[in-house]
Amino acid sequence: MDLDTMKMNPSIRVRDDDVMVHSSGFNDEECVERFKRVHEIIVEGGALHVPAILITEILDFSDVIVFIRQETLAGRMEPQWHGWKHVDYAKIPQEQIEREIKMSQTRFREWFGRGFTKFYTPWGADASHINDACNRQKVHMVTCADIVRCVHVNREPEKFRGKDVEILIHWWEGVGRLEKALGRLQ
Numbered sequence: 001m002d003l004d005t006m007k008m009n010p011s012i013r014v015r016d017d018d019v020m021v022h023s024s025g026f027n028d029e030e031c032v033e034r035f036k037r038v039h040e041i042i043v044e045g046g047a048l049h050v051p052a053i054l055i056t057e058i059l060d061f062s063d064v065i066v067f068i069r070q071e072t073l074a075g076r077m078e079p080q081w082h083g084w085k086h087v088d089y090a091k092i093p094q095e096q097i098e099r100e101i102k103m104s105q106t107r108f109r110e111w112f113g114r115g116f117t118k119f120y121t122p123w124g125a126d127a128s129h130i131n132d133a134c135n136r137q138k139v140h141m142v143t144c145a146d147i148v149r150c151v152h153v154n155r156e157p158e159k160f161r162g163k164d165v166e167i168l169i170h171w172w173e174g175v176g177r178l179e180k181a182l183g184r185l186q
Contacts, residue, residue: 011165012047012165014042014045014047014048015052015167015169016042016049018052018082018171019035019051019054019064020035020054020058020061020064021086025172028061032063034172035064035067036067038175038178039067041175041178041182042182043076045179047185048076048077049076049077049078051068052079052080052082052120053068053080053081054083054086055083055084055100055104056084056085057086065111068112069113072114079116080120081108081118083119083122087122090125090126092130094129094130094133098133101119102137105137116139117139117140118139119142121144125143126141148160148165148168150167150178150180151177153181154180154184157185161185167181
């Protein structure tokens with residue numbers, strides 16, 4: 001299906017963590033194709049793709065940066081921040097977190113034509129100094145406290161249908177559950 005003709009339901013968001021982390025299951029070319037296929041499934045399902053970007057990981061995939069920029073400008077993606085590196089930010093000093101947010105905002109503007117508004121913390125890290133750093137930089141911290149996964153939607157679709165929902169996935173996971181969950185939300 002042509003992505004340009006798809007209807008989006010912005011109340012269904014698919015948070016895609018660890019975008020372009022190197023995978024032992026796929027070579028780099030397969031990683032790119034897999035990420036694009038996951039995006040297509042999300043858009044075909046009427047949802048908004050929210051790739052959670054790790055700055056140091058995506059650097060190896062310049063073509064994905066271009067793809068995300070194109071899809072963001074077309075309104076089919078909303079890239080957000082997952083960190084400078086995939087580390088436990090509860091162990092990082094607040095000043096360093098603030099520096100990384102600032103540096104990452106610069107990269108996002110260069111790459112995607114916009115900054116980010118959310119920090120999806122790796123491993124759902126939740127600490128007051130992370131939240132303080134985010135507040136000082138006007139970024140909303142999102143942990144894993146209220147995670148919704150495909151399995152939750154597939155078990156109880158009526159609980160989520162017609163409501164704002166953000167489903168957490170990783171681009172390398174199986175796509176069958178994602179397709180089923182998006183179908184059940186229609």
